[in-house]
Amino acid sequence: MDIHDYAQINPPQRLLMGPGPINADPRVLRAMSSQLVGQYDPAMTHYMNEVMALYRALFRTENRWTMLIDGTSRAGIEAVLVSSIRPGDKVLVPVYGRFGHLLCEIARRCRAEVHIIEVPWGEVFTPDQIEDAIKRVRPRLLLTVQGDTSTTMLQPLEQLGAICKQYGVLFYTDATASFAGNPLETDAWGLDAVSVGMQKCLGGPSGTSPITLSPQMEAVIRRRKCVEAGIRTEAHQDGEDEMIWSNYFDLGMIMDYWGPERLNHHTEATSALFGARECARLILQEGLDNTIARHQLHGEAMLHGIQAMGLEIFGDVKNKMSNVLGVIIPDGINGDRVRKLMLDDFGIEIGTSFGPLHGKVWRIGTMGYNARKDCVMQTLTALEAVLHHLGFRSPQGAALQAAWDRYGNGSH
Amino acid sequence: MDIHDYAQINPPQRLLMGPGPINADPRVLRAMSSQLVGQYDPAMTHYMNEVMALYRALFRTENRWTMLIDGTSRAGIEAVLVSSIRPGDKVLVPVYGRFGHLLCEIARRCRAEVHIIEVPWGEVFTPDQIEDAIKRVRPRLLLTVQGDTSTTMLQPLEQLGAICKQYGVLFYTDATASFAGNPLETDAWGLDAVSVGMQKCLGGPSGTSPITLSPQMEAVIRRRKCVEAGIRTEAHQDGEDEMIWSNYFDLGMIMDYWGPERLNHHTEATSALFGARECARLILQEGLDNTIARHQLHGEAMLHGIQAMGLEIFGDVKNKMSNVLGVIIPDGINGDRVRKLMLDDFGIEIGTSFGPLHGKVWRIGTMGYNARKDCVMQTLTALEAVLHHLGFRSPQGAALQAAWDRYGNGSH
Numbered sequence: 001m002d003i004h005d006y007a008q009i010n011p012p013q014r015l016l017m018g019p020g021p022i023n024a025d026p027r028v029l030r031a032m033s034s035q036l037v038g039q040y041d042p043a044m045t046h047y048m049n050e051v052m053a054l055y056r057a058l059f060r061t062e063n064r065w066t067m068l069i070d071g072t073s074r075a076g077i078e079a080v081l082v083s084s085i086r087p088g089d090k091v092l093v094p095v096y097g098r099f100g101h102l103l104c105e106i107a108r109r110c111r112a113e114v115h116i117i118e119v120p121w122g123e124v125f126t127p128d129q130i131e132d133a134i135k136r137v138r139p140r141l142l143l144t145v146q147g148d149t150s151t152t153m154l155q156p157l158e159q160l161g162a163i164c165k166q167y168g169v170l171f172y173t174d175a176t177a178s179f180a181g182n183p184l185e186t187d188a189w190g191l192d193a194v195s196v197g198m199q200k201c202l203g204g205p206s207g208t209s210p211i212t213l214s215p216q217m218e219a220v221i222r223r224r225k226c227v228e229a230g231i232r233t234e235a236h237q238d239g240e241d242e243m244i245w246s247n248y249f250d251l252g253m254i255m256d257y258w259g260p261e262r263l264n265h266h267t268e269a270t271s272a273l274f275g276a277r278e279c280a281r282l283i284l285q286e287g288l289d290n291t292i293a294r295h296q297l298h299g300e301a302m303l304h305g306i307q308a309m310g311l312e313i314f315g316d317v318k319n320k321m322s323n324v325l326g327v328i329i330p331d332g333i334n335g336d337r338v339r340k341l342m343l344d345d346f347g348i349e350i351g352t353s354f355g356p357l358h359g360k361v362w363r364i365g366t367m368g369y370n371a372r373k374d375c376v377m378q379t380l381t382a383l384e385a386v387l388h389h390l391g392f393r394s395p396q397g398a399a400l401q402a403a404w405d406r407y408g409n410g411s412h
Numbered sequence: 413m414d415i416h417d418y419a420q421i422n423p424p425q426r427l428l429m430g431p432g433p434i435n436a437d438p439r440v441l442r443a444m445s446s447q448l449v450g451q452y453d454p455a456m457t458h459y460m461n462e463v464m465a466l467y468r469a470l471f472r473t474e475n476r477w478t479m480l481i482d483g484t485s486r487a488g489i490e491a492v493l494v495s496s497i498r499p500g501d502k503v504l505v506p507v508y509g510r511f512g513h514l515l516c517e518i519a520r521r522c523r524a525e526v527h528i529i530e531v532p533w534g535e536v537f538t539p540d541q542i543e544d545a546i547k548r549v550r551p552r553l554l555l556t557v558q559g560d561t562s563t564t565m566l567q568p569l570e571q572l573g574a575i576c577k578q579y580g581v582l583f584y585t586d587a588t589a590s591f592a593g594n595p596l597e598t599d600a601w602g603l604d605a606v607s608v609g610m611q612k613c614l615g616g617p618s619g620t621s622p623i624t625l626s627p628q629m630e631a632v633i634r635r636r637k638c639v640e641a642g643i644r645t646e647a648h649q650d651g652e653d654e655m656i657w658s659n660y661f662d663l664g665m666i667m668d669y670w671g672p673e674r675l676n677h678h679t680e681a682t683s684a685l686f687g688a689r690e691c692a693r694l695i696l697q698e699g700l701d702n703t704i705a706r707h708q709l710h711g712e713a714m715l716h717g718i719q720a721m722g723l724e725i726f727g728d729v730k731n732k733m734s735n736v737l738g739v740i741i742p743d744g745i746n747g748d749r750v751r752k753l754m755l756d757d758f759g760i761e762i763g764t765s766f767g768p769l770h771g772k773v774w775r776i777g778t779m780g781y782n783a784r785k786d787c788v789m790q791t792l793t794a795l796e797a798v799l800h801h802l803g804f805r806s807p808q809g810a811a812l813q814a815a816w817d818r819y820g821n822g823s824h
Contacts (some may be wrong), residue, residue, distance in 0.1 A: 001469055003696040006462060009443040009686050014608045016448065021679055024448050031421040032683060033445035036428065036436050036617055040759045043424050050418060067688050071483040071660065072678040105640040106659045142818055151732040199679055205448055205657060207482060207619060207681030245657065247518045248483065248490045264766070266484040267433055267611055269619030271444060272684070275420050284415040349450045354676070 010061050017379045018351030018365055019149040019394040020177065020198035021206055024275075028204045031278035032271045037270050042272050047257060051273060054280035058179075058288060059194060059212040061186035065251075066212040067258045068276055069256030070269045073176040073197025075249070075410020076209025078106050080193045082174055083221050083251035087111035092139035092169075093329035094118075094125045097148030098354045100176060107143060110245070112188070115139060115161050120399065121151045121356060122315030122326075127159040134167050141170040147178025147321040149200075150354045152314065152363065154182055154321045170217060175201060180283055181295035181367055192217040198272075201295060201323055204279040208272035213251065219341060225252045227263075239275035295322040298366040298376050301403040305380040306364070309387070309394040314361045321369040328360065330392055335359055344351075346382040376403055417598035419671035426755075428820070429791045430763030430777055431561040431736050432589065433611035433618055437711050437781040440616045443690035444683045452678050457653035460670060466692035470591075470622040471606060473598035477663075478624040479670045480688055485588040485609025488621025490518050492584055492605045495633050495663035496553060498654050505531075505549035505580075506537045508567065509587060510766045511558030511790030520557060522657070527551060533563045533768060534727030536739075539571040541688045546579050547728070553582040556822040557732040558591025562766045563611075564726065564775065566594055566733045572715060573602020582629060586610060592695055593707035595778055601661075604629040610684075613735055614706060616691040620684035625663065637664045639675075658781075700752060710778040710788050713818040718776070719794040721799070721806040726773045735779040742771065742804055747771055758794040788815055 014024040015344065018337045037044045038093045048067075069076045081103075085091060093104050096119050107114050115137040134142065142164055147154045157173060164171040172193040175184050179194075181201035186194055192214040198204035213221070225239035228247065244250045248266065256263040279354055283291045299322040306327055307313065314326030329335040335352065339362070342348045351363035366376060380399040413487050428434040441577070441807065443707045449456045460479075481488045493515075497503060503524045505516050508531050519526050527549040531537055554576055559566045576583040584605040591606075593613035598606055604626040610616035625633070637651035640659065656662045659694060660678065668675040695703045711734040718739055719725065726738030741747040747764065754760045763775035778788060792811040799806065 001465055002470075003693065004671065006466065006689075006693050006696075009446050009459075009690060011446055011449045011454075011686075013447070014449050014453065014455075016450055018450060021448055021682065024446070026681075029445040029447065029683070034421050034423055035425070035438070035441065036433055036611075037423045038428055038430060039433060041424075041426065041755070043426075047421075047423075053413055054418065057415075071487060072681055074678045075483060075487075075660050078727060082658075102640065102659075109655070109657050109659050109662075111657070143718075166419065178601070197679070199448075205681065205683040206679040207684050211712075222665040228514065245513075245521050245523070246490065246494075247521050248487050248661075250521075264600050266486045267609070267618040269484055269617065269684075270433065271436075271441070271617040271687070272619050272681075274423075275417075275683070278421060281415065281418050284413075285417075343453070349453065 002139060009137065013347055015348045015370065015375060015378060017370060017375060019363040020365060020367060022203070022365060022368050022370045024205050025203040025279070025282060028275050028278045029187070030363060036270050040262060044270065045262065047273065047277060048268070051277050051280070051321065054260065054277060054284065055210045057284055058280055059185065059186045060188065061212050063186065063212045063214055065218055065255050067178050067254065068209055068273060069209040069254065070266055070272065071209060072206045073195065073209050074196030076197065076211050077103065077174050079251055080195050080211060081106050081250035082246045082249045083224070083244050084112050084193065084217060085110040085112045086169060089141065090115060090137060090139040090144050091141045092117070092133055092137050092150050093143045094130055094155070096124055096151060096153055097121055097145065098117050098150035099145045101144045101146045102273060103145065122153065123367045124153050124155045124316070124319045129165060130160060134163060134169060135350040139169055139302060141172060143204055144173045146173045146175040146184065149177040149324055149363065150357070151315065152321055152324045152326045153319050154178055157189050165190055170220065171375070177324070178321050180288070182321055183292060198276060198279060201367045201400055203282070204275045207270060209257065210350050211277060262406040295367060295371045298322050298371040298373065299325065301367050301376050302364060304378070304406045305376065305399040305403040308398040309384060312355070323371065324365045325365055326357070327362045327364060331388055333387065333392055335362060338390065341386045342382055348379055348382050350363040373407060419457070425759055426761045426788060427712055427782065429782060429787060429788060430761050432777060432779060434615070434777060434780050434782045436617050436693060437598060437691070439694060440687050440690045444687040448682050454637050456682065457674065459685065459689060460680070462672065463689050465694070466689060466696060467622045469696055470692055471598045472596065472600065475598065475624045475626055477630055477656060477682060479666065480668065480685060481621040481623055482678055482684065484618045485607065485621050488607030488609065488623050489586050490517065491661035491663055492607050492623060493518050494522050494658045495557070495636070495656050496582060496605065496662045497522040497524045499524060500551065502527060502549060502551040503553045504529070504545055504549050504554050505555045506567070508536055508563060509533055509557065510558045510562035511557045515555045515557065515586065522648045534565065536565050536567045536728070536731045536790040540590065542572060542754060543575045546575060546581060546600055551578070551581055552583060552665060556585045558585045558587040559594060561589040561736055561775065562769070564732050565728065565738045566590055566731055575800050577602055582632065589736070590733050592700065592703055593736050594733055595608045595704060598624055610691060611690060613779045614691045615694070616687045620681060620688050633663050640665070642707060698785050699801040707779060707783050709786065711735050711737065711784040713788045713815040714778050714791070715777060716818045717788065717811035717815040719812040721796060724770070735783065736775055736777040740777060741774060745799065745802055745804055747774060750802065752799045754794055760791055760794050785819060
């Protein structure tokens with residue numbers, strides 16, 4: 001290799017309007033470029049405590065254990081699952097898209113006995129369907145996905161906490177795709193654990209995963225306590241339940257690292273923490289309700305624009321996440337060719353789809369820093385132009401007008 | 413909470429001269445502040461391929477599977493161990509410090525049958541000691557730590573590959589603390605897997621873990637292949653060995669994500685990847701041998717300075733890592749008071765120690781961006797001043813002169 005072939009990093013300018021990752025807010029990138037401090041520096045532990053408080057506000061919870069897992073959103077999922085599922089435990093997973101399958105997959109690797117209920121892609125479950133399955137399976141945990149980007153659907157969770165409580169079931173949701181763009185009430189909805197990622201509505205880069213754990217979930221995890229040999233002292237005592245079969249994802253140890261004992265575990269990914277702190281700070285400055293409303297506004301403007309172009313929407317629109325949209329690729333149009341022209345000639349990325357929807361549906365996101373009017377208008381314009389170029393006829397300017405109408409300046 | 417209490421991130425200026433994390437190179441932080449691109453953008457996959465090539469050069473290997481694990485250095489360790497150790501497999505761990513215990517701990521959570529040999533902290537193993545244990549235990553894997561920051565020792569690895577080959581043992585090392593500051597020859601030394609972290613001599617922030625896997629290790633992992641349900645097709649076939657009991661750390665899936673199939677797994681932590689790319693690029697521009705020599709130079713200048721102050725060094729100096737130094741806290745001096753004065757009044761962090769060395773040994777690092785003359789001179793000056801203030805007598809200026817002597821400008 002010749003090192004001179006490796007230039008300074010200089011990624012091309014992209015407007016990321018897919019299902020995530022999206023462009024990070026520049027203020028988050030600037031926070032991440034701050035110089036480091038030591039992992040036990042008072043400044044660092046203060047920042048860690050601040051991050052806990054900021055994410056409590058975002059998760060709408062009083063949960064003490066609200067913290068970051070150093071890895072992508074999938075790391076947060078696995079940390080919760082491997083720390084709470086004992087081998088042989090029954091779990092119930094309502095699957096309505098790819099990320100439900102992912103929960104099954106991870107639970108299986110935790111040696112859970114996995115029970116699945118399914119609805120067709122594009123639909124969600126009623127509380128009754130889930131309650132019936134709980135009565136039948138009697139799981140120890142209910143594992144849900146709040147927003148499955150693979151189908152763009154948003155599973156209503158409001159009523160599930162009471163059902164879980166009635167049957168003594170621990171209630172988890174993966175809210176990576178939906179968080180901060182749609183309502184989520186950890187405490188009011190009776191959630192025992194939530195994990196999310198940065199690269200969607202939070203407006204940061206993938207790489208750290210905020211989670212929150214209820215006191216009940218904490219107790220479950222504490223019963224599996226196992227302090228590692230290299231740092232354990234006589235004062236440390238193991239729990240009565242089977243140990244957690246991961247060190248990196250042992251939430252008991254991660255609590256002891258974030259808690260007052262500051263017991264060494266990993267070396268906190270400081271830059272990612274700085275980024276996560278700034279994401280939360282920006283949203284709370286805007287006001288979480290305002291952030292959610294902003295996603296609603298721009299998501300609807302995009303939706304109306306796409307519909308006005310004569311394109312059809314995938315799935316049940318009334319159960320859609322606000323921040324992402326499945327667009328059925330019209331007959332005679334090559335979906336990948338459209339995406340390539342959008343990327344190459346306009347610098348705009350829209351998403352393809354997984355599994356059964358691959359080649360049939362584009363996914364268009366309006367989230368985080370890109371939940372903005374200019375992003376919506378640019379994307380609609382470019383898509384209309386590309387589709388027109390490839391022979392798909394739509395009323396000229398109708399998409400833009402529909403979006404303008406939604407923004408309330410339709411008289412332009 | 414009142415969001416106005418949360419100011420823009422503004423960490424205090426620190427010179428991090430402990431055992432890591434250290435100050436990130438500002439050029440790395442700038443690279444990390446670059447805007448994102450989509451995870452399958454041609455620009456992104458090109459950067460991923462570049463990262464593979466750059467780290468092949470740093471690891472001194474032809475191994476195809478040289479890539480990043482999205483997590484801290486501990487994530488890299490667990491990914492290698494959980495992907496290679498089948499439950500019940502025998503592993504041998506030569507333990508000479510805290511991070512040897514960590515390998516045991518992680519291996520135990522992979523349900524390995526863990527066999528340990530130990531030497532006192534401050535020493536390392538001879539090849540004969542390790543060969544004898546291999547003959548006795550007949551392990552499937554030998555798990556080593558190249559440089560254990562807890563003791564500052566560097567385990568010689570050069571001769572272990574041939575021994576492992578003779579007995580059919582897979583050979584892994586955790587080189588987090590030593591990498592790029594001390595020689596490591598993946599291929600020449602017959603290593604089957606190496607994992608490292610960013611926050612030591614590589615000069616970046618913690619958060620991603622470069623690893624490399626030999627073709628033999630690849631084969632071991634491929635035999636445990638298990639494609640996740642959400643993305644598997646009829647063309648996918650599982651392997652004949654027991655599956656890997658983690659999804660996030662399943663190196664087979666991570667290979668398929670980094671390889672030409674680009675099979676979706678996690679969402680790559682783009683900012684961390686940009687940082688890792690810049691760390692490697694800077695070192696290869698300097699020349700890896702020059703980087704190692706620079707660590708040798710500044711490490712020795714620090715060593716000579718500390719010795720000239722009349723302080724004693726912990727452990728066997730001839731087996732020390734170049735980049736970190738254990739300093740025995742003199743009688744009558746409160747080690748934590750010294751560290752606090754160094755931090756509060758000089759903005760310089762030096763390290764405490766773990767376990768049996770806690771309160772007895774400081775650890776002083778000269779690594780990555782901080783393997784520089786000005787860092788060495790500032791640290792020595794501040795330490796001399798603080799110790800003098802607390803009543804420890806040393807010849808005035810002797811430390812500085814010893815360092816200057818090592819730098820070859822002793823006539824100043």
